[in-house]
Amino acid sequence: MSNKRKLNDIFYQFITYISALISVLALSSIFMFVFIKGSSLLDFGLLFNDYHEKYYNGGFNGDIDFSLTPEPDNLEANEFYSSMWGIALKDAKDREGNAIIIVSYISKDSPFSNMYDKNSVDIESSIVIKEGNIVSKISYYDKPTSLTRYGAELMIKDLDTVTDIREVVYTSLGGGIRGSLLTTLFIIGLTLVLALPMGIFTAIYLNEFAKKNKITNLIRSLIETLTGVPSIIYGLMGLAVFVPFTIAITKADSANLISGSMTLAVILLPIIIRSTEESLKVIPDDLRTASLALGANKTQTTFRAVLPSAYPGIVTATLLAVGRIIGESAALIFAIGTAIKDDVSIFGRSTTLSVHIWSLMKDEPANIELASTIALIILIIVLALNILVKLVSKKFITKIV
Amino acid sequence: MDNIFSIKDLDLYYGNFQALKSISLDIDRNKVTALIGPSGCGKSTFLRCLNRMNDLIENCKIEGKIQYSQMDIQTKSFNVIELRTKVGMVFQKPNPFPMSIYDNVAYGPRCSGIKKKSELDVIVEKALKRAALYEEVSSRLKDNALGLSGGQQQRLCIARAIAMEPDVILMDEPTSALDPIATLKIEELINDLKRNYTIVIVTHNMQQAARISDKTAFFLMGELIEIDSTDKIFTQPKNKKTEDYITGRFG
Numbered sequence: 001m002s003n004k005r006k007l008n009d010i011f012y013q014f015i016t017y018i019s020a021l022i023s024v025l026a027l028s029s030i031f032m033f034v035f036i037k038g039s040s041l042l043d044f045g046l047l048f049n050d051y052h053e054k055y056y057n058g059g060f061n062g063d064i065d066f067s068l069t070p071e072p073d074n075l076e077a078n079e080f081y082s083s084m085w086g087i088a089l090k091d092a093k094d095r096e097g098n099a100i101i102i103v104s105y106i107s108k109d110s111p112f113s114n115m116y117d118k119n120s121v122d123i124e125s126s127i128v129i130k131e132g133n134i135v136s137k138i139s140y141y142d143k144p145t146s147l148t149r150y151g152a153e154l155m156i157k158d159l160d161t162v163t164d165i166r167e168v169v170y171t172s173l174g175g176g177i178r179g180s181l182l183t184t185l186f187i188i189g190l191t192l193v194l195a196l197p198m199g200i201f202t203a204i205y206l207n208e209f210a211k212k213n214k215i216t217n218l219i220r221s222l223i224e225t226l227t228g229v230p231s232i233i234y235g236l237m238g239l240a241v242f243v244p245f246t247i248a249i250t251k252a253d254s255a256n257l258i259s260g261s262m263t264l265a266v267i268l269l270p271i272i273i274r275s276t277e278e279s280l281k282v283i284p285d286d287l288r289t290a291s292l293a294l295g296a297n298k299t300q301t302t303f304r305a306v307l308p309s310a311y312p313g314i315v316t317a318t319l320l321a322v323g324r325i326i327g328e329s330a331a332l333i334f335a336i337g338t339a340i341k342d343d344v345s346i347f348g349r350s351t352t353l354s355v356h357i358w359s360l361m362k363d364e365p366a367n368i369e370l371a372s373t374i375a376l377i378i379l380i381i382v383l384a385l386n387i388l389v390k391l392v393s394k395k396f397i398t399k400i401v
Numbered sequence: 402m403d404n405i406f407s408i409k410d411l412d413l414y415y416g417n418f419q420a421l422k423s424i425s426l427d428i429d430r431n432k433v434t435a436l437i438g439p440s441g442c443g444k445s446t447f448l449r450c451l452n453r454m455n456d457l458i459e460n461c462k463i464e465g466k467i468q469y470s471q472m473d474i475q476t477k478s479f480n481v482i483e484l485r486t487k488v489g490m491v492f493q494k495p496n497p498f499p500m501s502i503y504d505n506v507a508y509g510p511r512c513s514g515i516k517k518k519s520e521l522d523v524i525v526e527k528a529l530k531r532a533a534l535y536e537e538v539s540s541r542l543k544d545n546a547l548g549l550s551g552g553q554q555q556r557l558c559i560a561r562a563i564a565m566e567p568d569v570i571l572m573d574e575p576t577s578a579l580d581p582i583a584t585l586k587i588e589e590l591i592n593d594l595k596r597n598y599t600i601v602i603v604t605h606n607m608q609q610a611a612r613i614s615d616k617t618a619f620f621l622m623g624e625l626i627e628i629d630s631t632d633k634i635f636t637q638p639k640n641k642k643t644e645d646y647i648t649g650r651f652g
């Protein structure tokens with residue numbers, strides 16, 4: 001008998017160990033995957049660059065003032081410098097993996113700092129090559145054109161032999177996620193402003209003011225059901241209700257950031273209501289009776305005594321909400337669009353980081369590296385927000401509670 | 402005859418269960434009245450009638466007359482909020498709010514509309530001094546009240562009630578969760594307070610009732626068996642049941 005008990009014991013313990021191990025492995029492998037795939041492309045340029053590259057065609061009018069700056073000391077072996085033109089170039093790869101020639105240094109008195117824009121009708125307009133720009137083509141009057149595929153070294157050699165240039169074709173580096181990042185942060189703010197007060201007040205109504213009867217229970221179970229509804233259904237609702245609504249009352253004429261936020265707010269409501277209500281439920285009735293016995297009325301009791309004690313629960317609700325906003329993609333494809341923008345556009349289509357990932361992956365061939373990098377950035381944002389909220393609430397709670 | 406409370410034929414039902422049966426008694430102003438009796442005899446329920454805390458319980462039906470300073474408090478039009486500012490209450494378990502000591506004491510005055518900091522400062526200091534807590538906490542008024550010991554927390558709850566300048570303080574077994582030393586302090590405090598306040602205290606501890614109260618009422622099975630001066634109840638009770646209870650034959 002005792003042996004059987006022992007075996008049973010070992011068996012159940014073994015199951016708990018194995019389950020814990022598998023869970024930890026599964027979770028950490030997600031992190032590992034994203035980190036390994038994505039960390040190579042991670043740099044600050046990615047965060048701040050435009051997504052769309054801009055094309056420039058530069059040319060020279062009249063005499064060219066050549067550079068007098070000697071080669072800087074800090075150039076590396078793969079950077080090639082033309083002292084006449086005051087520019088250093090090097091071979092690199094862009095975010096899609098294609099070979100490019102990138103400007104790694106440009107002197108202050110370089111002739112490339114004063115070119116006229118061949119694409120502009122205005123003859124006086126001047127354009128400038130900056131560090132980080134990609135030079136794709138330089139054509140001359142009396143020599144074959146220098147192209148990306150011949151490499152940076154040859155391009156510099158060609159430059160050193162000429163005194164005039166017909167045209168420089170260069171682009172700013174694209175593929176950045178600044179627009180999507182800003183849109184994500186903006187939408188987090190707007191959605192929380194919409195959803196948090198409404199959710200918290202609904203929870204207060206349900207838990208503190210509503211009579212405990214069948215109707216309240218029905219409302220509560222409806223809210224619980226809403227938590228499980230797939231978000232793409234909310235997206236359809238956003239498309240059918242909020243998009244026309246925002247078009248009607250704002251200057252937007254398509255899916256936009258406001259309709260996206262409204263849709264997300266509706267998705268978040270059940271989550272916020274539930275976790276706020278849970279935290280209100282565990283507050284002991286002692287606190288309410290103590291307040292009422294001091295001559296406080298129901299409203300004062302709720303907002304001065306009960307709500308401050310529910311603060312940790314509300315923080316958790318907010319964190320869950322932020323996580324959900326960052327992670328949401330299906331609903332947003334309808335409600336905010338998939339257009340990748342370089343800045344926050346409130347009244348037009350735009351995209352958050354998650355939808356940005358989806359856009360990258362639906363292309364052929366899919367850019368898994370960049371998608372993983374964005375995923376890594378999302379993870380970092382979520383982690384940072386978590387730590388921030390914990391720190392802030394710790395300070396706040398030790399003061400109040 | 403100076404009765405602050407006068408109760409006539411009070412019946413109280415929780416649903417179908419009758420918890421109080423035809424209670425009639427008067428409570429003297431500026432005296433300590435102790436309510437004793439075994440668990441479930443209705444003494445706490447009776448206490449909660451005096452500031453209408455039973456309103457919070459669903460299915461609770463009250464019949465009869467409770468007069469506070471000649472006013473009938475059971476009528477619907479009676480201002481319960483005002484009653485509760487005049488009739489304060491201290492509970493069995495110390496239940497300070499999870500906020501600073503200062504905010505705890507200032508809670509009631511703030512709720513009744515006092516906003517001025519200087520005014521609140523005076524009220525808080527006075528209340529804490531009256532509750533014999535000021536010296537212990539004066540240097541840490543901004544600290545969280547939950548960091549105080551159980552006895553200090555209970556005195557804070559008394560200070561919180563005093564801050565409202567009540568006439569009556571109801572105490573529902575205020576020392577049952579405290580150790581003997583903290584209990585002694587609370588009892589000394591009650592002795593001090595009875596000069597200014599009427600105190601009605603529910604207690605399980607018969608020695609405590611004998612030590613601190615002027616009058617004692619004995620409840621049994623929802624009925625008031627006997628009420629008299631404490632000396633008489635403990636030395637020559639009229640009713641056999643009272644005698645049995647105080648001599649420890651049951652309960």
